[in-house]
Amino acid sequence: MTLEKTGRSIGEPGEVAQATATFPATLRRVRDGARFCGLFPVPRASGGSQLLSVVSVDGTLVVEEVTIPPQGRFASLTPEIPAASWYERRARDLFGVDALGHPRLDPLVFPVPPGTPAPLAAGGEPTVAMEPDLSPLPVHLHGQGVFTIPYGPVRSGVFESIEYLVETPGEDIPQLRTRVFYKHRGVDSRFVGLGTEDGALLAERVEGVASVAHALAFSEAVERLGEVAVPLQSQLVRVVHAELERVANHLDTVARHTEAAGQAVAYAVFSHHKERVQRLRARLCGSRFGRGVVVPGGVGRALELGPDELLAAVAALEVAIDRDLRRLMDTPSFVDRLRGTGVLRAGDARRFAAVGPVGRASWESEDVRTTRPYGGYGRLSHLVTERREGGDALARQLVRIDEIGGAFHLVRQALDMLDELGEPARWRAGVPPVSGRAIGWVEAPQGELLSIVEADGGRLTHVTQRSASFHNLAAYPSAYGKDIFTDVAFIEASFGLSIAGVAC
Amino acid sequence: MAWIPRGLRDGVVTSRYPRRADGYGPDFFGHVEVAPGSGDDREAVSAAAGACPTRAIALDGGRVRLDRGRCVLCGRCVALAPDTFRADPGFETAAFSRRALVVPDGEGDDAEVADARMKLARRVRVLRRSVNVRHVDAGSDGSEEWEIAALTNPVYDIQRLGVFFTASPKHADLLLVTGAGSAGMQGPLRQTYDLMPHPKVVIAVGVDTSSGGMVGESYAARGGVGQFVPVDVFVPGSPPSPFGILHGIVEAVGILGSRRHVGAEAPATRTAK
Numbered sequence: 138m139t140l141e142k143t144g145r146s147i148g149e150p151g152e153v154a155q156a157t158a159t160f161p162a163t164l165r166r167v168r169d170g171a172r173f174c175g176l177f178p179v180p181r182a183s184g185g186s187q188l189l190s191v192v193s194v195d196g197t198l199v200v201e202e203v204t205i206p207p208q209g210r211f212a213s214l215t216p217e218i219p220a221a222s223w224y225e226r227r228a229r230d231l232f233g234v235d236a237l238g239h240p241r242l243d244p245l246v247f248p249v250p251p252g253t254p255a256p257l258a259a260g261g262e263p264t265v266a267m268e269p270d271l272s273p274l275p276v277h278l279h280g281q282g283v284f285t286i287p288y289g290p291v292r293s294g295v296f297e298s299i300e301y302l303v304e305t306p307g308e309d310i311p312q313l314r315t316r317v318f319y320k321h322r323g324v325d326s327r328f329v330g331l332g333t334e335d336g337a338l339l340a341e342r343v344e345g346v347a348s349v350a351h352a353l354a355f356s357e358a359v360e361r362l363g364e365v366a367v368p369l370q371s372q373l374v375r376v377v378h379a380e381l382e383r384v385a386n387h388l389d390t391v392a393r394h395t396e397a398a399g400q401a402v403a404y405a406v407f408s409h410h411k412e413r414v415q416r417l418r419a420r421l422c423g424s425r426f427g428r429g430v431v432v433p434g435g436v437g438r439a440l441e442l443g444p445d446e447l448l449a450a451v452a453a454l455e456v457a458i459d460r461d462l463r464r465l466m467d468t469p470s471f472v473d474r475l476r477g478t479g480v481l482r483a484g485d486a487r488r489f490a491a492v493g494p495v496g497r498a499s500w501e502s503e504d505v506r507t508t509r510p511y512g513g514y515g516r517l518s519h520l521v522t523e524r525r526e527g528g529d530a531l532a533r534q535l536v537r538i539d540e541i542g543g544a545f546h547l548v549r550q551a552l553d554m555l556d557e558l559g560e561p562a563r564w565r566a567g568v569p570p571v572s573g574r575a576i577g578w579v580e581a582p583q584g585e586l587l588s589i590v591e592a593d594g595g596r597l598t599h600v601t602q603r604s605a606s607f608h609n610l611a612a613y614p615s616a617y618g619k620d621i622f623t624d625v626a627f628i629e630a631s632f633g634l635s636i637a638g639v640a641c
Numbered sequence: 642m643a644w645i646p647r648g649l650r651d652g653v654v655t656s657r658y659p660r661r662a663d664g665y666g667p668d669f670f671g672h673v674e675v676a677p678g679s680g681d682d683r684e685a686v687s688a689a690a691g692a693c694p695t696r697a698i699a700l701d702g703g704r705v706r707l708d709r710g711r712c713v714l715c716g717r718c719v720a721l722a723p724d725t726f727r728a729d730p731g732f733e734t735a736a737f738s739r740r741a742l743v744v745p746d747g748e749g750d751d752a753e754v755a756d757a758r759m760k761l762a763r764r765v766r767v768l769r770r771s772v773n774v775r776h777v778d779a780g781s782d783g784s785e786e787w788e789i790a791a792l793t794n795p796v797y798d799i800q801r802l803g804v805f806f807t808a809s810p811k812h813a814d815l816l817l818v819t820g821a822g823s824a825g826m827q828g829p830l831r832q833t834y835d836l837m838p839h840p841k842v843v844i845a846v847g848v849d850t851s852s853g854g855m856v857g858e859s860y861a862a863r864g865g866v867g868q869f870v871p872v873d874v875f876v877p878g879s880p881p882s883p884f885g886i887l888h889g890i891v892e893a894v895g896i897l898g899s900r901r902h903v904g905a906e907a908p909a910t911r912t913a914k
Contacts, residue, residue: 247825247861256860267860269825291777291829293808295790298778298826319825320780323859335694338715339855345784345880389787402648408794409654415791416668423670423728425882426784429715437716464643637783 158203158211163190166199167218172503173490174198175608176214176224177589178232179574179599180260185209186234189589191576196508198576205234207258213239220490223611230318231325233258244270246640247321257326260599269318282306290319297636301625310617310625315610317640324641328600333359333433333568336597340588341428343602344638346389349375349382350581351602352431354588357511358577359433362592363569368561371435372513373551378418378427379579380544380551385414386582386633387494387537387544388458393630394534395465398474403465410458417450435565444556448549455545462538475531479616479628482528489612493584493605494540495632498525498532506580517550519543528616530631537633570595581605583634604638655798658884659891665884666730670714672877674727675707675745681722689718689726695855709734709877710742710851710865735844735876735889737761739851739867742875761873764840765894768814772804772894775813775837779830779866780823780856784880785847789817791883804890810836815894816843817886818870821853822863834870844889845872848879855879 167173171192178186181204188211190201205211213236214221225236226245233255236242248270249255256267289300298319304312324343328336340355341348353375360367388411395403415425422430422438429437440447465471481491486499496502501524506514522539525532572595577588584605591599609632616628656663686705690698697711698718705725707718718726736742737757776789792799793806807813810833818830834843848854850866858864866872876889 265860266858266863267824269861271825271828290826291810291833295776295786295806296778297781297783297786298823298829319829320778320820320823321825321861322780322821322823322856323861324856326859327856335855338694338713342782342849342855342879345782346787348784400644402644405648405795406644406651408791409651409796412791412794412796416665419669423668423716424714425669425788426880428879461647464647468644635783637781 158188158205158209160188160190160201160203160212160214162199162201163192163214164217166192166194171199173214173218173220174585175587175603176221176228177601177603178228178234179589179591180232180257182260182598184259186232188228188234190214191587193503193508196503196505198509198578200576208233210235210237212237215239218490219488220608220611223607229255231255231257245317247318247323248272256323260329269321280306290316299636299640303622308621310620310622313614313617315613317610317636319640320636321640325599325601328597331597332595333571333592333597336590336600337432338429340600340602341426343641344581344604344606344635345426346386346635347382347581347583347586347604347638349378349427349431350579350586351588351604352428353379353512354577354579354581354586355590355600355602356431356433356577357579358575358588358590359568359571359592361575361577362571362573362590363433365434365566365568367435367512367566368564369513369516370555370558370561371564373516373555373558374436374440374564375431376513376517376551377440377548378421378430380548381414381418381421382427383544383582384454384458384541385411385418387541388414390537390630390633391462391465391534394475394530394627395471397626397630398471400468400471403461403468403471406461407465410454410461413454417454420450421447432565434568435563437565439560439564440555444552448552451545451548451552455542458541462541466535466538472531475534475627475631476529478530478624479620479631480527480529480618481612481616483526485612485615486528489609489615491584491609491612493581493609494533494536495609495612496584498536499528503585504580505578505585509578511578513551514547516554517547520546530627533631533633583638584609602638602641604635604641606634606636606638610634610639654795655801656796656884658887659802663884666732669730669882670716670728671731671882671885672709672729672734673707673712673714673716673719674729675705676725676727681724685722686725689721692717692721695852695857706743706745708743708852709736710739710848710875711854712877713848713854713879732878732882732885733888734878734881734885735874735892737874737892739872739875742851742877757873761842761893762895765814765842767840768842768894770803772814772890773807773812774804774815774817774890775807775810775833776817776819777826777830777833778819779826779850779869780820780862781847781849782880785819785849788880788883789819789846789886792887797883797887799887799890802891810834811838813837814841815890816841816870817846818843818850818866818872819846820866821849821856822866822869824861824863827863827869830866830869842874842893843870843872844874844876844886844893846876846886846889847881848877851875851877
């Protein structure tokens with residue numbers, strides 16, 4: 138069995154040296170230990186684009202910016218920074234910007250048919266309906282008895298659409314690839330021309346299970362542009378919603394693990410806990426997903442439940458969830474299923490700069506609530522959690538269990554502080570017609586979420602919501618080492634990603 | 642095993658819906674109700690129509706119409722013209738045609754809706770004891786999948802109604818579709834539909850399936866799934882609650898009708914399932 142690299146690489150080695158744009162500072166910073174956060178093309182009205190390379194240096198975001206002409210090319214970062222690979226494939230698909238020297242520039246989020254310009258190459262909104270090019274990807278693995286199993290995009294159960302290509306000699310999975318474009322909706326193009334208030338509504342729908350986080354990252358960027366002072370009470374209400382969203386997402390992964398393990402009672406118990414959290418969220422704002430809460434300038438709705446009642450409801454949930462999580466982690470037939478499954482080694486996690494619970498189970502990945510506090514988080518104390526190692530599904534589960542406790546801790550503090558502060562004069566500060574570009578960040582349940590917002594006179598000219606799911610899914614195939622088919626459900630659940638946020 | 646007593650401790654948490662009304666509902670904003678001709682001045686209603694992010698409100702002479710197939714429940718109209726638009730709880734909003742999602746008194750006439758409903762009832766007559774459901778995501782934001790998956794939790798416990806999720810389209814009677822109609826899912830969705838045996842029913846779950854919702858139409862999204870498969874029942878909402886989806890299923894396959902029917906039969910056949 139040999140691993141053969143095939144696919145479309147752009148540019149001869151000699152040509153790479155002539156690329157018009159390079160990112161020397163990014164390469165230097167990553168060599169010095171900075172974490173790569175993403176590479177984002179922003180089309181210019183005059184033609185061509187600006188490319189933003191974003192890294193985190195000791196928790197601070199640093200942007201390196203280069204301008205490239207129409208149909209421009211730049212020197213690929215991927216050979217040195219594997220985490221850049223998906224960003225460069227996305228840049229080619231959507232913006233027609235090619236990374237010279239990328240080892241395999243296969244289509245990722247939208248395979249544009251040959252000879253057709255990339256949908257966002259000219260900025261603005263393309264009005265023409267485009268058909269994706271569905272020609273199959275080349276296989277990567279050759280050897281006797283090796284075959285490829287496509288699994289998806291319609292899968293066995295209630296899942297979001299994604300296709301996994303499993304290349305296997307039988308039972309183990311030496312090579313797994315993902316095709317995410319099936320549910321690409323062209324969301325970036327739909328932001329163009331919206332006002333900031335409508336932009337927040339669309340941001341909520343980029344990745345519906347993290348609606349609060351997306352609206353928050355977007356609003357943070359808009360508020361940074363407009364130098365808006367958000368009332369402290371509104372910032373605390375945002376914290377309450379964001380942390381309950383985290384609890385719901387983490388309970389979802391726990392429930393999916395128990396389902397995969399065939400623990401029927403535990404599945405009933407944890408899916409019920411998740412339902413209780415969703416219902417509590419609905420009682421606070423009218424939406425089970427916290428939609429309409431975070432708006433640029435503040436919050437659209439105050440907490441629609443009195444502080445005493447809310448504190449009691451949160452305390453009851455916390456006690457019940459904690460007791461059942463302890464029981465679950467004392468169930469050997471469950472824990473054994475997670476131990477050693479889907480190991481993302483520290484080296485791979487570092488290469489892909491994995492974020493969120495996935496990152497923190499494998500390497501020292503930051504939690505931006507503490508390294509780069511935003512909104513109300515700077516006023517609250519965070520639980521110091523034990524560092525997890527091992528990088529397997531069990532480690533990821535333990536990180537999430539710690540985070541559930543930490544989330545409740547933050548909710549209680551925020552509620553206490555809200556009680557002391559009393560009602561603000563207004564829940565929303567006015568947002569002027571903003572112009573310019575800013576980046577917002579949030580620690581979503583899946584990990585660090587970035588929102589790159591560019592506006593002119595209050596109208597959005599470019600928005601990219603970079604979800605943690607997009608960033609982490611690139612590392613997902615690396616978690617398949619010694620695993621077999623029955624492990625797939627656990628590995629997938631333990632990554633806890635939403636495909637909507639990957640393919641948007 | 643510690644889990645068995647744990648499972649018993651909470652008692653019965655399962656809803657009796659649809660045989661009995663469920664108290665869950667007042668907690669959340671289920672739909673917008675329109676009461677035209679009340680205290681709001683025309684300007685307020687126009688302002689509400691202008692503020693709607695998905696252009697769901699139409700002013701036609703003196704009449705106000707709201708397209709629930711576009712409404713994402715942002716609540717702006719309720720804030721701007723509170724006498725005309727009301728945020729109501731209640732999840733029984735499924736409709737038998739796209740045009741019937743326009744309220745009040747629809748764009749289609751009642752006879753058209755009644756006809757669609759009768760044809761569907763005739764088609765699903767054979768399914769009533771056991772319904773197998775296949776779900777396909779055609780470009781959702783992921784929240785609809787959570788709400789569909791919630792139907793298997795002990796609160797909704799959809800299996801008590803004889804409704805089961807199935808992996809194979811060849812075993813499926815009912816197709817639950819979500820999403821704004823992404824171009825990439827057109828083929829896979831159509832293949833799934835074609836593989837299902839007759840009679841088959843399609844339920845479009847969420848506002849995105851009717852109009853694309855906030856995503857609408859783009860180079861890659863087709864403004865709903867209507868171009869891909871014929872839809873029998875539309876469940877609006879962004880996303881609809883599990884009860885809203887359950888209501889759509891109950892309506893589509895006439896589960897309530899079948900209960901009444903079963904009750905009239907001899908006990909031996911009633912337990913034969």
